[in-house]
Structure formats: C-alpha cells, structure tokens
C-alpha cells in the first residue's frame with residue numbers, strides 16, 4: 377500500500393523531497409510498530425530513573441521511572457515510540473510492564489532509602505481502561521511495593537477525554553492509596569478546571585516555563601504555585617538545569633525540583649549510589 381500511496385501523491389503532482397521524507401517517515405513508523413510489538417519479549421525495553429529533589433533539603437524524595445527502547449544499536453526516544461504504542465494498541469501491555477518493573481526497582485531502592493517514592497508515567501489509554509485500577513492493585517500486591525509510595529503521572533492533555541470515566545478511575549486509584557500527578561502542567565488543555573475537578577496530589581510545571589523564567593515563565597510559575605497551594609497540591613518544577621533556576625524556584629516556595637542540574641535519568645545501579 378506504500379506504492380499506492382506514492383502513486384496517488386504522484387498523480388497530484390507533488391513529487392520530490394517532500395514525498396521522499398514522508399515515505400521514509402512512514403516506513404520508519406511501520407518498522408518501529410513491527411518491532412515494538414515484541415520489544416518486551418526481546419528485552420529491548422528498560423527503565424532509567426531520575427530523582428525528584430526536595431528543594432529545602434536537597435535530598436532525593438522520589439525517582440521518576442522513564443522508559444527506554446534500544447532497537448538494534450539505536451535508542452528510540454519515548455516521545456517517538458510512546459505515540460506509536462498508543463496508536464497500535466501496545467501501550468496497555470507496555471505500561472503494565474513498566475509499572476511492574478518500577479515497583480520492583482522501587483522495592484530494591486527502598487532497602488537503601490525507606491519511604492522513597494516511585495513515579496510512573498501513565499498513558500490515557502491505561503487510565504481510560506476500567507481494569508487499570510485492579511491491575512495496579514495486583515501489581516502492588518505482587519511486588520510488595522507500598523501504595524502510598526507510588527505516584528502515577530498523568531499528562532494534562534488527556535483530561536480532554538471521557539471526563540467521568542477518568543474521574544472515576546482516578547478515584548479508584550486514590551482509594552488504593554496511590555498518589556496522582558498532573559505532568560507537563562500548563563502545556564495542555566483547560567489547566568485551571570483540571571485543578572478543580574481532579575483529585576490529584578502533585579502538579580509538575582512543564583519545563584518550558586522553567587526555561588523562560590527570565591521572561592514570561594516566572595509569572596506563570598508563580599501563578600501555578602499559588603493556585604496549587606490553594607487546592608493543596610504540591611508542586612514539582614521540571615527541567616531545572618541551572619543554579620539560578622534552582623535558587624529562584626526555591627525562593628518562590630516550590631517544594632520539589634527535577635532536572636539535569638541534579639541528575640539526568642540514569643540506570644538503577646547508578647541511582648542507587650545517590651540514595652541513603
């Protein structure tokens with residue numbers, strides 16, 4: 377059907393560089409889709425961990441699990457393959473695998489640091505699935521990881537979907553004792569109503585605002601921080617890269633910081649060296 381696609385484009389007279397790159401893009405997507413389906417079984421997926429720092433003490437409060445995919449010798453970025461996993465129906469299996477791996481790693485890390493939190497990114501399709509809260513409960517039971525130490529990060533844009541189902545499933549997750557965060561806050565859709573309607577614990581301010589604090593970003597960070605404290609949410613600033621950003625955010629009362637300034641995402645054994 378690739379040939380047919382090209383033929384259609386050619387008939388319209390749009391040939392050349394554009395067609396060629398579009399064709400390459402489609403071929404790549406198909407190749408990634410075909411491999412992603414078996415990536416778990418081929419042991420191509422693994423997790424790396426990035427600390428979330430308490431700004432007052434500088435101590436590691438939690439670690440976020442971030443998914444990595446090594447296909448042959450290439451690292452495929454999650455921003456590319458998560459969308460493909462969602463589109464082709466692999467995300468629920470992959471997401472469940474991530475959750476199990478993260479809880480097992482969390483259990484090992486808690487030997488070095490009691491009460492350490494683990495944050496796991498969750499896709500819309502997982503959260504819209506009514507089986508998801510049950511699967512989370514089963515994973516917690518199987519791994520022995522404490523529910524109150526697990527934090528599920530939800531990207532704000534997903535709140536554009538079936539609201540009642542989301543509210544209901546979040547409620548069921550919270551009944552397990554699990555915490556919930558809104559990720560990439562400020563970049564998505566209907567930010568302020570999301571704060572009011574969803575019972576979450578943390579708001580993660582998107583890194584684009586942290587990087588523009590010497591222009592417009594600072595006012596946004598301040599506003600989000602004030603609204604969050606009104607709703608009793610804790611605030612995490614993402615993408616902290618400089619000492620100036622750290623100082624400014626700490627002075628603004630942002631409780632948690634995450635970014636390359638502290639540590640990039642690293643393998644479990646490397647992260648372990650920073651715990652205790």
Ligand code: C2E
Pocket residue numbers: 426441442443453454455458471474497498499529531559560614615616617634635636637640641
């Ligand atoms: P996210 O959850 O917002 O994760 C933060 C991203 O920012 C990560 O990119 C992290 O490596 C990067 N980052 C952290 N600190 C800094 C910094 O100081 N500077 C810069 N430039 N970047 C920083 P990564 O690992 O490539 O992940 C991208 C996105 O992919 C994640 O954004 C998340 O939305 C998604 N993702 C990753 N793992 C999973 C997963 O297991 N499940 C799902 N559904 N999504 C995932």
Ligand code: MG
Pocket residue numbers: 440497529559
């Ligand atoms: Mg996240």
Ligand code: MG
Pocket residue numbers: 559560580582614
């Ligand atoms: Mg984020």
Ligand code: MG
Pocket residue numbers: 531559560
């Ligand atoms: Mg993101």
